[in-house]
Amino acid sequence: MVKITFIQPDGSEQVVNADPGVTLMESAKMNDVPGIEAECGGACACATCHVYVDDAWREKTGTPSTMEEDMLDFAFDVREQSRLSCQIKLTPDLDGLVVRVPAKQF
Amino acid sequence: MSLDVSTPSVATSTIETDAVIIGAGPVGLFAVFELGLVDVKAHVVDILDKPGGQCAELYPEKPIYDIPGLPIVTGQELTNQLLKQIEPFGPVFHFGERIDTLERLPDERFRLKTDAGTEFITKVVVIAAGGGSFTPKRPPLQGIEGYEGTSVLYSVRRMEALRGKSVLIVGGGDSALDWTLNLQPIAKSITLLHRRDEFRAAPHSVAKMREMVETGDVRLMIGQVTALHGEGDKLQGATVKTKDGEERLDVDVMLPFFGLTMKLGPVADWGLQLHENLIPVDTEKFETSEKGIFAVGDINTYPGKLKLILSGFHEVALMAQQAAKYVYPGKKVLFQYTTSSSSLQKKLGVS
Numbered sequence: 001m002v003k004i005t006f007i008q009p010d011g012s013e014q015v016v017n018a019d020p021g022v023t024l025m026e027s028a029k030m031n032d033v034p035g036i037e038a039e040c041g042g043a044c045a046c047a048t049c050h051v052y053v054d055d056a057w058r059e060k061t062g063t064p065s066t067m068e069e070d071m072l073d074f075a076f077d078v079r080e081q082s083r084l085s086c087q088i089k090l091t092p093d094l095d096g097l098v099v100r101v102p103a104k105q106f
Numbered sequence: 107m108s109l110d111v112s113t114p115s116v117a118t119s120t121i122e123t124d125a126v127i128i129g130a131g132p133v134g135l136f137a138v139f140e141l142g143l144v145d146v147k148a149h150v151v152d153i154l155d156k157p158g159g160q161c162a163e164l165y166p167e168k169p170i171y172d173i174p175g176l177p178i179v180t181g182q183e184l185t186n187q188l189l190k191q192i193e194p195f196g197p198v199f200h201f202g203e204r205i206d207t208l209e210r211l212p213d214e215r216f217r218l219k220t221d222a223g224t225e226f227i228t229k230v231v232v233i234a235a236g237g238g239s240f241t242p243k244r245p246p247l248q249g250i251e252g253y254e255g256t257s258v259l260y261s262v263r264r265m266e267a268l269r270g271k272s273v274l275i276v277g278g279g280d281s282a283l284d285w286t287l288n289l290q291p292i293a294k295s296i297t298l299l300h301r302r303d304e305f306r307a308a309p310h311s312v313a314k315m316r317e318m319v320e321t322g323d324v325r326l327m328i329g330q331v332t333a334l335h336g337e338g339d340k341l342q343g344a345t346v347k348t349k350d351g352e353e354r355l356d357v358d359v360m361l362p363f364f365g366l367t368m369k370l371g372p373v374a375d376w377g378l379q380l381h382e383n384l385i386p387v388d389t390e391k392f393e394t395s396e397k398g399i400f401a402v403g404d405i406n407t408y409p410g411k412l413k414l415i416l417s418g419f420h421e422v423a424l425m426a427q428q429a430a431k432y433v434y435p436g437k438k439v440l441f442q443y444t445t446s447s448s449s450l451q452k453k454l455g456v457s
């Protein structure tokens with residue numbers, strides 16, 4: 001199991017457990033984490049699964065692919081920590097991952 | 107047996123037809139097929155400029171694995187195959203148009219009008235609009251709605267309206283770049299704002315834009331808009347956050363280009379019963395609360411509904427049976443197989 005903490009803009013935290021192999025977006029949807037819309041269902045085609053990865057975890061989650069960078073152009077308030085959660089596959093390595101949900105998806 | 111009862115059209119620009127299908131995604135396209143088998147002629151309207159709906163717009167290259175008989179197929183391939191499959195029925199496509207209004211006529215038919223002024227009189231309406239119509243994404247900036255249409259524009263219908271204006275263009279794709287180049291000669295000033303110094307646009311437009319930045323004809327900023335300022339529906343300024351901090355720009359017009367999202371759109375105003383932005387239907391005919399208006403594919407809902415292309419295919423087959431009853435009242439619809447029916451094979455042009 002991979003433990004993930006989602007932090008909402010108001011500071012509230014939600015801890016979810018996910019199976020390795022699913023995407024961060026899927027783990028959020030399965031646990032009804034608010035603020036992750038994922039309109040396109042994980043096709044990297046909507047940018048409504050935008051999250052900010054906690055600085056301590058950015059190295060482990062890696063950097064966005066070119067396609068993801070392009071899609072991030074369609075997200076709002078994009079920062080250095082921005083990732084599309086459907087493009088992060090959960091591995092045992094990411095156990096303990098902390099991400100922040102943006103105030104708004106587009 | 108001839109079922110051709112097409113009525114001569116009276117008004118010049120009004121199209122009379124049996125069925126209008128709203129949405130040219132896979133389910134809308136297959137509706138042409140199933141309706142065609144029962145001699146119902148269809149016009150297909152889609153807001154996009156090409157067929158395929160989400161399949162073509164969102165994931166043309168993504169493989170789909172759950173179409174029966176096709177172990178792997180991309181959205182674009184599926185679209186192409188469907189277009190070929192429905193060719194014998196000669197559907198008429200109206201791309202880049204959105205049906206805005208629907209009204210029932212005294213003779214039970216419907217009058218539909220598109221935003222481009224095309225008018226249809228039809229016996230049945232098939233809503234196959236998927237997640238709704240693709241509409242430009244609205245940046246979540248406080249108060250932006252108030253400026254929309256006057257100083258915040260998602261598309262430029264009349265360039266002249268921007269003559270002499272200070273224009274802020276936001277985005278990094280082809281639309282953003284094209285409008286930067288097109289408006290530069292007539293605008294008072296052009297600022298192009300993008301979150302990173304890389305652009306997804308055609309290389310020659312990017313090169314041209316960079317030249318204009320060099321000569322000072324265009325200002326390029328790397329950052330994001332954080333607030334809008336103005337009075338009434340008139341925009342006066344925008345706060346832009348860059349890595350050097352915040353700056354307030356004087357701006358008359360902002361053109362945001364953040365891609366498309368799906369919204370239910372005008373369908374919501376047609377008097378249909380809705381449930382959480384979906385259209386409830388029965389599972390026998392896939393008819394809505396309004397007789398003669400059907401809803402198929404992702405846009406409908408019923409107990410056990412799955413948003414799958416294959417479910418949509420099933421839905422249109424049943425829908426077509428009922429549609430035929432409305433188009434040919436009193437005529438018995440004979441259920442036939444394409445493998446053996448000579449009349450169906452004739453329609454398909456294979457006999």
Ligand code: FES
Pocket residue numbers: 025037038039040041042043044045046047048049071084085086087
């Ligand atoms: S779910 Fe659409 S981009 Fe991630």
